[in-house]
Amino acid sequence: MKTILFLVANVLLVSAGPTVQIAPGTVEGFDFVTSSGSTSEIFLGVPFAQPPVGDLRFEKPAEILQFTDGYVNASAFGFSCHPHAKAAMPHPTSEDCLFMNIIKPKVVTEPLPVLVWIHGGGFEFGSTHNFGYKGFANVYNPKGVIVISIQYRVGIYGFLSTGNNIIPGNLGLWDMTESLKFINKYISAFGGDPNQVTVWGLSAGGCAAGQLAISPFSRNFLQRTIQMSGSPFSSWGYGPTVPVGSWDVIERVGCKDVADVKACMKDASVEEIYDATAQSGWSTADLNTVKWGPVIDGEFMTDTADVMAKNITQKKPAYLGLGNKDGGFFTLMGMNPYLHQMELTNAQFQSFSRQDLVNTIRRLIAKKFFPLNHEKVVKKLVDFYVDQGANNSVGSGFYVDRYSLFLNDIFFTVPAVRESDFRSKNNFPTYVYSMDHYNGAIWKGRTVPDEAKGSVHTNEYPYMFEFFQLGLFDLFSDEERPVTESIRDSIINFTKTGVPSITHTNFKQYGGSKQYLSINPKPVVRNNFYKNAAKLWDDISKMGFDIVTMIQLRQQY
DSSP, X not given: OHHHHHXXXXXXXXXXXOEEEETTEEEEOEEEEOTTSOEEEEEEEEEXXXXXXXXGTTSOOOBOOSOGGGEEEXXXXXXXXXXXXXXXXXXXXXXXXXXXXXXXXXXOSSOEEEEEEEOOSTTTSOOSGGGOSHHHHHHHGGGTOEEEEEOOOOHHHHHOOOSSSSSOOOHHHHHHHHHHHHHHHHGGGGTEEEEEEEEEEETHHHHHHHHHHHSTTTGGGOSEEEEESOOTTSGXXXXXXXXXXXXXXXXXXXXXXXXXXXXXXXXXXXHHHHHHHHHHOSSOSSSOOXXXXXXXXXXXXXXXXXXXXXXXOSOOOEEEEEXXXXXXXXXXXXXXXXXXXXXXXXXXXXXXXXXXXXXXXXXXXXXXXXXXTHHHHHHHHIIIIIITTOOTTXXXXXXXXXXXXXXXXXXXXXXXXXXXXXXXXXXXXXXXXXXXXXXXXXGTTOOOOGGGOSOOTTTTHHHHHSOOSSOOOOTTSTTTHHHHHHHHHHHHHHHHHSOOOOSSSOOOOOOTTOOEEEESSSOEXXXXXXXXXXXXXXXXHTTTEETTTTEEOSOOO
């Protein structure tokens, strides 16, 4: 009998996963053997805040003091957060969704730098579940980097804003901040260095990383940022029309004309909120495309990013960039249709004409923005996007490409240039890249004109962590290997040293020459980072309204 008990006890000990003890309780994960043969320890679904449910709905996250029963079985991803559109999230969702996933090497001999991944999704949907853990473990753990992916409230639950003190907004950003506080307190127990935290994201995640670096509530919990295809210098980084969409949902729920709007919204069912959001519309057909995202709330974000950053004395490094045709993800591939109404149809790929593009520019650059200068603005845009480089032989593919470029510059390119220029001028260490390569597999089966193809939004995913969202290909073919190595090495080295050095070329800080790393099979440093597009939109803003930020700058004359 004693022998049997001894054997059972030993089996239980062998089958138990790695455990870490922290103040809220014990976290038990599991081992994973990476593609290089090393072993990682994986801890999934670790709560970093109290569940934001019941009376905590529409409130800032509350610190978690103790796990349920003092224990977390960290063997599976937690629930994803409710998106703004029910169909936008394929994984099970819940309001109880504030979880992080910790992916670390099993053997740690010294405190390791930490990469914190913030998912994208336009601040309206998204999940850590989408990205898994294997790619993070395979790429970063063998290089001595811990990766943590976090979730935050999105859509209505994370970014509803009444534009006043009732529900100020930015709850998703407060969630991210709470996760950074948790990491600061407890990552040392997992072998991480709390003073070597890099916040990293793409799209909304990249924008959020920039916001976390400048808000006084979060910036002391990180040392550097990696901001990809998303900038707090964009209009969608602080949603000037978010309160309008929020009040529309509040009214449709039936809470607009009550004494306590917040209490009423707290009592609304999830289905009532989904229905109200669908009735309100998940997106718009104008340039205010993100309906529920960050706002200037007077607390977390007190002003625009440039104004907030001017008074920061600790000049923390950033590595930022974008794809050369980011916008094609939306306009040509029609991805994330719940976020926008920008995509062209297959039929339009064959018929889109010069006049179609001119009409689109006229519609989006509304006369209300430039009541006195509208025709002048339209002419400048037509000269740049429609007629520059055109000749009698160009067809619909040329204008499809220019349509995509027009929107790409507004939402991604010009904000990135402005942020890079601002940082350089104010002595923030800044390194910039442009993803100028794509594998043909991402366009396979699509009828997109060849002229319009390029490196679209999320094209970096396979190279960064083996997430083949757009098409499967060999990351280590002769052509792809330098691209894979450049992206991975730059991220790893930046996380460790603050300099995204690579072996293929000498990568320098962004400065007066606007130098940037052009990532392609022969990586090279170039100058004048999207200079012409930035100058065009800067010149247009001098006519009274800045389309890139959707802010009126001065009285027009």
